[in-house]
Amino acid sequence: MxxxxxxxxxxxxxxxxxxxxxxxxxxxxxxxxxxxxxxxxxxxxxxxxxxxxxxxxxxxxxxxxxxxxxxxxxxxxxxxxxxxxxxxxxxxxxxxxxxxYEEKCVFCGSSADLMDFKNKRICAVCKEQLSKL
Ligand SMILES: [Zn+2]
CATH class of the missing domain: 3.40.1550.20 (Transcriptional regulator MraZ domain)
Structure with a gap:
């Protein structure tokens, strides 16, 4: 797709x-x-x-x-x-x-500081947390 x-x-x-x-x-x-x-x-x-x-x-x-x-x-x-x-x-x-198209983070539901990650919306906070895994 x-x-x-x-x-x-x-x-x-x-x-x-x-x-x-x-x-x-x-x-x-x-x-x-x-x-x-x-x-x-x-x-x-x-x-x-x-x-x-x-x-x-x-x-x-x-x-x-x-x-x-x-x-x-x-x-x-x-x-x-x-x-x-x-x-x-x-x-x-x-x-x-x-x-x-949802204007919210797929992980926490936040609508602040969103970006695309593998066709999903993710917020800056979750991205930061993911990068530390
Ligand atoms: Zn999030």
Missing amino acids: KATGIIRRIDDLGRLVFPIEIRRTLGIEEGDKMEIYVTDNKIVCKKYVPAMGQATTSIVRPLDALGRTVIPMELRKMLSLPLKAAMQIFVEGDAIVLKE
Whole structure:
């Protein structure tokens, strides 16, 4: 799974803008339908290709002119995403993978002095403690 370093918020209406660079790379255009499903605490969005069939648990939603798709409420509920959740965007093969971007340390829950460590958020205090192990 390739981290793109891009973080986007889901808006009031549950829509998320897929970054243009990623849409270009994956050949996703206005009017395309996106197949969306949840796996492993992540939301996976793929260009829907009817011939390939659809996973039974996925939901198909169109991409609008601004490159947005509504992330279905059912899926947001499954992941207990808050309103306007910040999502970290990854690319995995031909799929766009969304993970909630939490502004807190994975170890202590602090939101001060955060940095990225192996795709997790960690605070300066915990980093200091880890370095002494
Ligand atoms: Zn911490």
